[in-house]
Amino acid sequence: MTVASTVKSNQHHETRRKCSGSPFHSIKFFVVCHGVLQLSQLLVSGYLKSSVSTIEKRFGLSSKTSGMITSSNEIGNTLLIVFVSYFGSRVHRPRFIGCGAVLVCLAGFLMSLPHFIVGPYEFDNSIASSFNNATDTCWANRSSRAHGLVPTCGAGKVQEDSRVLFLLFSSQILLGIGGVPIQPFGISYVDDFASASNSPLYLGILFAITILGPGLAFMLGSVMLKFYVDIDKFSSDEIVLEAGDPRWVGAWWLGFLIASSIVAVSAVPYFFFPRKMPKETVNCERLEMKDKTEMLAGCKVTSDALRSLTLLEFIKKFPHILLRTLKNPIYLIVVMGQVNLSAMVAGLATFMAKFMERQFTITASFANLLIGGLIIPAAVMGVVVGGVIMKRLQLTVKQLGVMCSIALFCCLCxxxxxxFIGCATQKVAGITHHYNSSEKLKLSSQCNSLCFCEPEAFNPVCGSDGVEYISPCYAGCKVVNVEPLEKKVLNYTECSCISTTGTEGLASPGTCGSSCSHLLKTFVILVSVIAFVASLSQTPSFMMVLSMDAWACPVRHCH
Structure with a gap:
């Protein structure tokens, strides 16, 4: 037996051992592990989006600030992604993925830290918080002023805390850095060692999980926000607010602890995967099949040349590579399409729950349930169906472009x-609605001028005239009727600012609700269909980006 035949025989036995031995030499097992990791990683990043309105209320953040926080994780991601493309072929990709997962885990724990460094959540003094049946009414505030008990202005107002902002921003940046190697390295690892026929299916599964992760995050948010924010500091008997109260704040921090713990566990297997594994074949037992990597060798000359470059040489050649890429109009169009679609999805994912809360008068928990239980699963189905269509029809690059165009055009329609779905802005006295036609928009009016209402009070009531008031005091209410057993407010009466048929009206606790709540079902159905149709283009568009060199090297797609 010659030396060459001996080496070939040893390689044959080694390949057979890897095909039938450790699961860490199986690309299918890697896809399973990577699916779990992506799911848990996106559970961390997606959970913030499900809790945006709650975190805003808890720490007094504006929508502008919360939007900057949610987008700050792209800072570290954007700065490092180019270098990842350089080091990707030179490093142990599974271990780098594991290290990235550890950073994601740390970022998740940091996100929950503000809850533990600030005091308990405080809301304005009202019936619910003090059990004083006269609190927050016109007579109560007038009596307090008469006895010199002037309320402290802004005592119940939550203001932005620099410590909280620092932790939220830094944890999001760390989350972006940790997420850099996870998806690119994972996808390239699958693309390198999966068979050409199975690769689209595997990538379709991973993309579906990419959307499923935020979906589960919204479901987790739906559950966590049903618990009071300070559930670890107060017993259930001490919690006087209910989930339907506008001042309710859910346990936003608890979801981060759960999601981060899952990431920590899912990171462990990556430290046991090899740097390289055998190329997957259609049937692992049929080792006599010709290695398909040899069929693609002609297409990888450029890639191999780039891998041999030093970092300094790569930096010098990068402008030339970038310019050559920018001269490819088809590549630019595909990338611009993905960027615009991603920008739309990012904005919707961040503020859709808040929009649904305000537009249809539903709780944050229920809004998250609708998004995570209906809308996002529809998008997952779209990604999977798109991958299956690619696998069944064996579409060419040109046909992939046609498929993406048709899907996005249907999405637009x-x-x-x-x-045409929406409703008028709710009438809020002094904010969007005048107390009377002769006055300017301001909270104080002649009807409540003697009530000495707290400027920062927030205990909304709905008047019998259909107008919402930010507190019973600003509605001029003098009497509150309380259910004696459960100590719940039934209504407020003798309200001087509420006039119905010439007599003083009454007000009920809570907001007036939305005039278009009946459109919620239609809205959810339409958005779900849009998510499904738009997601049909996700896998094809990504495969187009991966296959850009196929136009210069058609051998790549010779399966």
Whole structure:
């Protein structure tokens, strides 16, 4: 037996051992592990989006600030992604993925830290918080002023805390850095060692999980926000607010602890995967099949040349590579399409729950339930169906472009009816509605001028005239009727600012609600269909980006 035949025989036995031995030499097992990690990683990043309105209320953040926080994780991601493309072929990719997962885990724990460094959540003094049946009414505030008990202005107002902002921003940046190697390294690892026929299916599964992760995050948010924010500091008997109260704040921090713990566990297997594994074949037992990597060797000359470059040489050649890439109009169009679609999805994912809360008068928990239980699963189905269509029809790159164009055009058509779904802004006295036609928009009016209402009070009531008031005091209410057993407010009466048929009206606790709540079902159905149709283009568009060199090297797609 010659030396060459001996080496070939040893390689044959080694390949057979890897095919039938450790699961860490199986690309299928890697896909399973990577799916779990992506799921848990996106559970951390997606959970913030499900809790945006709650965190805003808890720490007094504006929508502008919360939007900057949610987008700050792209800072570290954007700065490092180019270097990841350089080091990707030179490092132990599974271990780098594991290290990235550890950073994601740390970022998740940091996100929950503000809850433990600030005091308990405080809301304005009201019936619910003090059990004083006269609190927050016109007579109560007038009596307090008469006895010199002037309320402290802004005592119940939550202001932005620099410590909280620092932790939220830094944890999001760390989350972006940790997420850099996870998806690119994972996808390239699958693309390198999966068979050409199975690769689209595997990538379709991973993309579906990429969307499923935020979906589960919204479901987790739906559950966590049903618990009071300070559930670890107060017993259930001491919690006087209910989930339907506008001042309710849920346990936003608890979800981060749960999601981060899952990431920590899912990171462990990556430290046991090899740097390289055998190329997957259609049937692992049929080792006599020709290695398909040899069929693609002609397409990888450029890639191999780049891998041999030093970091300094790569930096010098990068402008030339970038310019050559920018001269490819088809590549630019595909990338611009992905960027615009991603920008739309990012904005919707961040503020859709808040929009649904305000527009349809539902709780944060229920809004998250609708998004995570209906809308996002529809998008997952779209990604999977798109991958299956690619696998069944064996579409060429040109056909992939046609498929993406058709899907997005249909998405545009389905989205058109959303332009006509909406309702008028709720009438809020002194903010969006005048107390009377002769006055300017301001909270104080002649009808409540003697009530000495707290400027920062927030205990909304709905008047019998259909107008919402930010507190019973600003409605001029003098009497509160309380259910004697459960100590719940039934209504407020003798309200001087509420006039119905010439007599003083009454007000009920809570907001007036939305005039278009009946459109919620239509809205959810339309958005779900849009998510499904738009997601059909996700896998094809990504495969187009991966296959850009196929136009210069058609051998790549010779399966």
């Amino acid at each position: 389905v989205a058109a009816p959303l332009l």
